[in-house]
Amino acid sequence: MSTISSYALVIFGASGDLTRRKLLPALFNLDCAGKLPKAFRVIGVARTAMDSATWQRQAAEAIADLGDDAQRAAFSKRLVYMPADYSSVADCNRLYDLLYNCDDCFESQGKVLFHLAVPATVSEAIVHALGKSRFAPQGRMVGNHAILVEKPFGTDLDSAVAMRKLLMDTFEEEEIYRIDHYLAKDTVRNLVVFRFCNAMFEPLWNRNYIENVQITVHEKLGIEERGEYYDQSGVLRDMIQNHVLQVLALIAMEPPIAADAESIRDKKNEVFRSLRPLFPGDWVLGQYDGYRQADGVNPDSTTPTYAALRVHVDNWRWFGVPFYLRSGKALTDKLTEVVIVFRTIPLCVLDDPNSCASVQRNVLRLRLQPQEGIHLSFNVQKPGIANEGIDTARLHFNYDEVGQITHESYARVVLDAMLGKPGLFWRSDSIETAWEFIAPALADEKNAPPEGYPNYQPGSNGPASAAKLPQQAGHNWYS
Ligand SMILES: NC(=O)C1=CN([C@@H]2O[C@H](COP(=O)(O)OP(=O)(O)OC[C@H]3O[C@@H](n4cnc5c(N)ncnc54)[C@H](OP(=O)(O)O)[C@@H]3O)[C@@H](O)[C@H]2O)C=CC1
Numbered sequence: 366m367s368t369i370s371s372y373a374l375v376i377f378g379a380s381g382d383l384t385r386r387k388l389l390p391a392l393f394n395l396d397c398a399g400k401l402p403k404a405f406r407v408i409g410v411a412r413t414a415m416d417s418a419t420w421q422r423q424a425a426e427a428i429a430d431l432g433d434d435a436q437r438a439a440f441s442k443r444l445v446y447m448p449a450d451y452s453s454v455a456d457c458n459r460l461y462d463l464l465y466n467c468d469d470c471f472e473s474q475g476k477v478l479f480h481l482a483v484p485a486t487v488s489e490a491i492v493h494a495l496g497k498s499r500f501a502p503q504g505r506m507v508g509n510h511a512i513l514v515e516k517p518f519g520t521d522l523d524s525a526v527a528m529r530k531l532l533m534d535t536f537e538e539e540e541i542y543r544i545d546h547y548l549a550k551d552t553v554r555n556l557v558v559f560r561f562c563n564a565m566f567e568p569l570w571n572r573n574y575i576e577n578v579q580i581t582v583h584e585k586l587g588i589e590e591r592g593e594y595y596d597q598s599g600v601l602r603d604m605i606q607n608h609v610l611q612v613l614a615l616i617a618m619e620p621p622i623a624a625d626a627e628s629i630r631d632k633k634n635e636v637f638r639s640l641r642p643l644f645p646g647d648w649v650l651g652q653y654d655g656y657r658q659a660d661g662v663n664p665d666s667t668t669p670t671y672a673a674l675r676v677h678v679d680n681w682r683w684f685g686v687p688f689y690l691r692s693g694k695a696l697t698d699k700l701t702e703v704v705i706v707f708r709t710i711p712l713c714v715l716d717d718p719n720s721c722a723s724v725q726r727n728v729l730r731l732r733l734q735p736q737e738g739i740h741l742s743f744n745v746q747k748p749g750i751a752n753e754g755i756d757t758a759r760l761h762f763n764y765d766e767v768g769q770i771t772h773e774s775y776a777r778v779v780l781d782a783m784l785g786k787p788g789l790f791w792r793s794d795s796i797e798t799a800w801e802f803i804a805p806a807l808a809d810e811k812n813a814p815p816e817g818y819p820n821y822q823p824g825s826n827g828p829a830s831a832a833k834l835p836q837q838a839g840h841n842w843y844s
Pocket residue numbers: 378379380381382383384386387411412413481482483484485487515516517546590591592593594595603
């Protein structure tokens with residue numbers, strides 16, 4: 366850890382799903398691994414009325430399967446809860462006192478990391494209030510502060526621009542961390558290594574050899590208890606504008622000149638700027654049966670819980686290669702995967718027409734989660750005395766052959782922000798280009814598709830109409 370001996374993580378939205386399912390377990394694991402400073406406190410802030418003991422009990426449930434009793438008890442002591450109104454300057458001042466004017470006080474040279482684990486619509490009010498509070502005597506933060514902002518950053522281009530300005534009025538740019546926890550996943554980080562630390566794939570990684578690319582981010586979970594957040598968000602804001610486009614950028618970007626944060630961000634930004642504007646017909650939206658009955662969801666909601674898109678990256682490397690993207694809730698299984706479909710051979714030289722007919726395209730699958738691995742299919746001669754024809758063989762690599770996958774991407778996110786490392790976070794120019802790109806599909810959200818909503822069943826693969834996007838070009842979804 367750095368020389369900072371005293372640290373506070375302030376979680377706004379501490380009563381929520383992200384805090385419970387991802388943040389608290391990640392912090393607990395960091396604690397057990399000895400990665401947190403001794404004087405590390407977690408201050409949970411939210412509107413829900415509860416005391417610290419209640420929040421500690423909630424946290425104990427969130428980490429019930431992790432560590433041992435002593436570790437859980439020690440972690441619990443780090444947790445303090447403060448009910449507050451997100452837009453209240455007075456409540457920010459109370460928070461200030463809790464941090465700096467108390468008995469076992471936080472050292473004045475300690476660092477405070479604010480985490481906005483709330484819907485984007487709430488984030489702006491929090492930054493406003495912080496900027497008017499004692500944390501920021503002249504409207505700008507004074508002292509050792511940084512802020513983690515959850516995706517989606519804003520809800521559209523205009524709100525993202527407004528949020529950027531507000532944040533930059535209040536914090537220094539290097540104190541702002543715009544989260545995308547997918548960038549912290551081992552398998553997503555590996556995309557750079559896979560592409561640029563192997564000589565054999567990069568020469569094929571272009572329009573001459575690749576027919577189409579498919580990015581699937583399917584979830585088995587529905588919206589659970591998150592109706593209020595999700596109905597304002599929908600899959601385009603929740604997953605496509607951020608996680609899915611980041612994966613696309615890592616697959617499509619040019620080689621960076623170095624692996625530092627800015628070099629990679631520059632190359633990804635070129636991809637975002639090369640995205641061909643979307644037109645009607647480039648997307649299919651879906652909503653699962655039962656969504657409208659969930660708590661917090663408008664009974665007439667047209668918020669999509671599923672989206673499939675056909676996207677083009679208009680640059681020399683990718684011109685003419687469709688990228689098919691899809692993500693949704695309440696589907697058959699959790700599956701995050703990139704499928705690279707190579708072009709078919711130019712000519713079959715075998716003299717047996719049946720064998721030629723069974724030649725398949727090579728397919729490279731980068732399985733990001735679960736059963737993390739890499740799989741390559743290719744054609745082989747079936748063994749035998751007679752001409753037995755051709756079969757498809759597969760080379761498999763499973764990550765557990767090289768070590769255990771870290772599922773705690775939030776541990777890495779928090780640690781990197783504490784250490785001042787920007788590599789795993791979005792840059793604001795890319796965020797805004799991504800909003801501009803997705804805007805035509807967002808504008809269509811208020812219209813249910815011709816078949817009406819709901820248009821897919823929980824536990825299915827999404828709406829049948831999603832098949833038409835690849836089919837229009839003679840392609841099919843893999844998996
Ligand atoms: N859940 C997840 O797996 C992930 C979530 N995220 C992001 O984290 C953020 C929070 O997500 P999540 O925790 O799931 O969301 P929740 O719906 O659980 O919201 C978090 C908390 O914010 C407060 N809140 C919710 N809606 C409103 C509202 N309309 N007005 C004011 N306060 C509200 C509630 O606290 P209270 O009422 O007590 O104030 C709630 O407990 C989102 O931006 C999401 O994109 C990112 C990655 C993963």
